[in-house]
Amino acid sequence: MDKNFLDQFLFVALPYVCLFTFFLMTVYRYRMQSFSYSSLSSQFLENKHHFWAVVPFHYGILVITAGHLIAFLIPRQILLWNSHPLRLYVLEIAALAFGLLTLIGLVGVIVRRFSNSKIRCVTTPTDWLLFGMLMLQTAGGIAVALFHPWGSSWFATNLAPYLWSIFKLNPDIMFVAAMPALVRFHIVFAFLTIGFFPFTRLVHVLVIPNPYLWRKPQVVRWYGRRPSVERNQR
Amino acid sequence: MNVRSQVSMVFHLDKCIGCHTCSIACKNVWTDRKGTEYMWWNNVETKPGTGYPTKWEDQEKYKGGWRTNGNGQLEIRSTGRARVVPNIFHNPHMPSLDDYYEPWTYDYQNLFNAPEGSDQPTAMPISRITGEELDIQSGPNWDDDLGGSPIYAANDPNLAGLTEQQRQQLGSVERLVFFYLPRICNHCLNPCCVASCPSGALYKRGEDGIVLIDQQRCRAWRSCVAACPYKKTYFNWFTGKSEKCILCFPRLETGQAPACFHSCVGRIRYLGVLLYDADRLEEVARLPDDRLVEGQRSLILDPFDPAVIAAAEKNGVPESVIDAAQRSPVYQFVMKWKIALPPHIEYRTLPMLFYVPPMSPVLANRENDTIHHATDNLFHEIDNARVPMKFLANLLGGGHEGVVRYALAKQMAVRWHRRAETVGDVDREAVERLLRAADCTADEADAIFKLTALCTFEDRFVIPPMCREQAIEMMKDPHEHRQEAGFGFVGGPRRGL
Numbered sequence: 001m002d003k004n005f006l007d008q009f010l011f012v013a014l015p016y017v018c019l020f021t022f023f024l025m026t027v028y029r030y031r032m033q034s035f036s037y038s039s040l041s042s043q044f045l046e047n048k049h050h051f052w053a054v055v056p057f058h059y060g061i062l063v064i065t066a067g068h069l070i071a072f073l074i075p076r077q078i079l080l081w082n083s084h085p086l087r088l089y090v091l092e093i094a095a096l097a098f099g100l101l102t103l104i105g106l107v108g109v110i111v112r113r114f115s116n117s118k119i120r121c122v123t124t125p126t127d128w129l130l131f132g133m134l135m136l137q138t139a140g141g142i143a144v145a146l147f148h149p150w151g152s153s154w155f156a157t158n159l160a161p162y163l164w165s166i167f168k169l170n171p172d173i174m175f176v177a178a179m180p181a182l183v184r185f186h187i188v189f190a191f192l193t194i195g196f197f198p199f200t201r202l203v204h205v206l207v208i209p210n211p212y213l214w215r216k217p218q219v220v221r222w223y224g225r226r227p228s229v230e231r232n233q234r
Numbered sequence: 235m236n237v238r239s240q241v242s243m244v245f246h247l248d249k250c251i252g253c254h255t256c257s258i259a260c261k262n263v264w265t266d267r268k269g270t271e272y273m274w275w276n277n278v279e280t281k282p283g284t285g286y287p288t289k290w291e292d293q294e295k296y297k298g299g300w301r302t303n304g305n306g307q308l309e310i311r312s313t314g315r316a317r318v319v320p321n322i323f324h325n326p327h328m329p330s331l332d333d334y335y336e337p338w339t340y341d342y343q344n345l346f347n348a349p350e351g352s353d354q355p356t357a358m359p360i361s362r363i364t365g366e367e368l369d370i371q372s373g374p375n376w377d378d379d380l381g382g383s384p385i386y387a388a389n390d391p392n393l394a395g396l397t398e399q400q401r402q403q404l405g406s407v408e409r410l411v412f413f414y415l416p417r418i419c420n421h422c423l424n425p426c427c428v429a430s431c432p433s434g435a436l437y438k439r440g441e442d443g444i445v446l447i448d449q450q451r452c453r454a455w456r457s458c459v460a461a462c463p464y465k466k467t468y469f470n471w472f473t474g475k476s477e478k479c480i481l482c483f484p485r486l487e488t489g490q491a492p493a494c495f496h497s498c499v500g501r502i503r504y505l506g507v508l509l510y511d512a513d514r515l516e517e518v519a520r521l522p523d524d525r526l527v528e529g530q531r532s533l534i535l536d537p538f539d540p541a542v543i544a545a546a547e548k549n550g551v552p553e554s555v556i557d558a559a560q561r562s563p564v565y566q567f568v569m570k571w572k573i574a575l576p577p578h579i580e581y582r583t584l585p586m587l588f589y590v591p592p593m594s595p596v597l598a599n600r601e602n603d604t605i606h607h608a609t610d611n612l613f614h615e616i617d618n619a620r621v622p623m624k625f626l627a628n629l630l631g632g633g634h635e636g637v638v639r640y641a642l643a644k645q646m647a648v649r650w651h652r653r654a655e656t657v658g659d660v661d662r663e664a665v666e667r668l669l670r671a672a673d674c675t676a677d678e679a680d681a682i683f684k685l686t687a688l689c690t691f692e693d694r695f696v697i698p699p700m701c702r703e704q705a706i707e708m709m710k711d712p713h714e715h716r717q718e719a720g721f722g723f724v725g726g727p728r729r730g731l
């Protein structure tokens with residue numbers, strides 16, 4: 001197949017299909033089946049290994065996701081930070097460490113799910129597919145970090161502009177086309193994961209409970225209370 | 235004064251026969267769905283005993299309820315506001331299935347399908363979660379009627395503070411005693427489950443105070459399960475949603491008593507409205523342990539007081555509800571006679587289910603193969619009762635004996651009074667003295683007797699008209715909800731992927 005055609009498909013068509021699916025389906029699912037939005041916790045069925053799987057995974061993935069997001073939002077500041085080699089090393093090592101934490105946690109999650117018959121009962125084929133994808137994506141990310149170091153810099157110079165061009169609806173694939181295969185794989189898989197997102201348990205990420213930190217502790221709901229009374233209500 | 239109404243309950247422990255009819259009624263109506271097999275929104279446990287989930291009263295283990303911090307402010311013991319963030323992935327105080335039991339059924343098909351062999355086929359127990367064969371380790375009622383004691387009964391947290399001698403006596407054949415403690419959600423005034431929910435999915439209904447979990451908004455952060463000190467919110471392992479007793483609100487709204495109340499064989503259950511002052515909730519919940527019972531009573535308002543009635547009307551409490559509050563049997567037991575007490579008020583959730591403490595059987599000793607009553611009196615002294623006062627105080631008095639002693643003394647005075655009335659073989663003057671000492675009059679004793687022993691359905695359940703004509707749940711037949719998770723679904727809830 002024509003390399004250019006393949007690139008157009010992987011880095012223009014596919015991202016749009018995935019992003020479109022993501023936005024449309026998360027909203028649709030929230031409106032039609034908000035009951036299905038749940039972290040589907042399995043702590044109740046297995047509480048011994050739970051901590052060692054779920055916690056490292058989440059701290060790892062949250063830092064890594066935040067890192068990608070920051071590099072995407074403020075690439076220039078990242079480059080400025082990296083202009084000192086020492087700071088670059090610190091950033092790279094931290095990123096790798098959290099990547100490994102994610103990997104360890106994810107292996108824990110999978111092993112735990114596999115080895116306990118009770119949790120196997122609440123693990124769907126979709127879950128297995130998702131774990132597989134996350135595994136490939138995490139392992140891929142770590143491989144990129146090992147074989148193509150200084151990612152924090154080249155992400156800022158080469159990938160951030162590409163991602164921005166996608167969001168500006170003016171895709172420019174010049175930089176990605178020239179990337180090594182491993183990086184291209186990581187990017188394609190990232191979009192696939194985003195497209196798969198609304199059909200999986202991952203939707204729990206979208207309903208993280210922010211108002212809790214400042215709402216009143218007690219929640220009271222009234223049905224059909226007279227407006228004159230409404231004012232007295234706390 | 236911010237007057238609100240609360241559907242409240244009294245369980246008369248002296249009347250409970252431990253038949254578990256209530257539990258079965260509830261199970262058949264609400265928790266016969268996948269993921270709820272292990273749940274008993276209503277359960278009946280034997281005291282002394284460890285209950286369900288095992289040792290639920292041991293808050294060193296479960297960290298349920300509120301505590302006051304250094305500044306006298308209330309905070310959730312498990313995962314309050316500040317600690318919810320690091321603990322959302324893994325809740326350190328979450329009970330797991332092992333603390334309840336693994337639900338099971340039996341492989342009945344094997345009785346029909348087993349290949350021909352030399353022995354009789356059996357129906358092996360199989361897990362209702364995995365379907366695999368199961369070695370049953372415990373059940374929802376494992377220590378029923380002191381079964382397995384002293385292993386179980388000896389672990390009852392309410393035995394704290396009892397002398398070694400008292401503990402030993404509890405287990406000795408002559409003094410052996412137990413009573414039943416039926417438990418449902420207390421629909422507390424200061425519910426810890428509600429305050430702990432990161433999603434705001436739990437709420438108290440303004441009109442009647444019923445505490446519910448919005449199934450659409452629950453996201454399985456499972457804070458409520460850890461926070462409720464009575465362990466009356468449960469995690470549905472299949473749907474990934476928490477569930478709890480709903481006080482059969484669809485029944486209440488149509489003027490029927492909740493299923494467990496309606497079916498109660500011992501007729502121990504009373505239901506009625508209490509009016510209370512919502513402005514003073516926090517202030518009361520912060521009181522020191524020994525003033526909590528009194529404090530909670532001070533929240534409850536006199537439904538005959540014109541000032542209360544005016545404030546209630548201003549606050550939108552319908553006249554029909556005020557009328558129901560005036561006829562409420564719960565008001566009689568809790569406020570007028572003060573013989574019904576909240577369970578473990580030291581958890582500071584201000585439970586609105588009250589228990590009349592049980593009068594234990596007459597104490598006797600066996601000497602030379604004859605039974606001697608420990609007292610010459612017809613009835614025993616309350617301080618010599620088989621259940622130590624301290625035990626009841628730990629359960630119903632926040633650790634303090636005064637309120638329990640008051641309730642028992644009054645019930646004892648009622649017994650003497652009725653004996654004098656009906657049999658007439660006791661000294662009337664002594665009875666008068668007893669009544670006075672128990673802060674009771676002959677009329678009051680008769681009223682207590684009547685509501686305890688001769689109560690009709692209408693006396694026990696004074697259900698206020700719920701005035702919820704607009705509520706969506708009213709549009710649907712409650713029976714349609716059987717086999718569904720939660721309420722108010724159009725297409726039926728589906729577990730997420």
Ligand code: HEM
Binds near residue numbers: 042065204205324
């Ligand atoms: C602040 C954001 C997040 C919160 C509060 C959160 C919370 C949770 C919770 C409570 C669970 C249930 C764990 C259990 O008890 O079994 C869970 C599971 C899971 N989460 Fe998250 N999560 C967050 C972000 C993420 C992200 C960014 C990802 C990955 C892309 C992710 C992927 C997963 C996966 C794969 C599971 C299933 C783990 C298992 O099998 O036990 N989460 N999350």
Ligand code: SF4
Binds near residue numbers: 257414
């Ligand atoms: S039905 Fe009534 S008498 Fe029987 S166990 Fe339940 S509360 Fe006790």
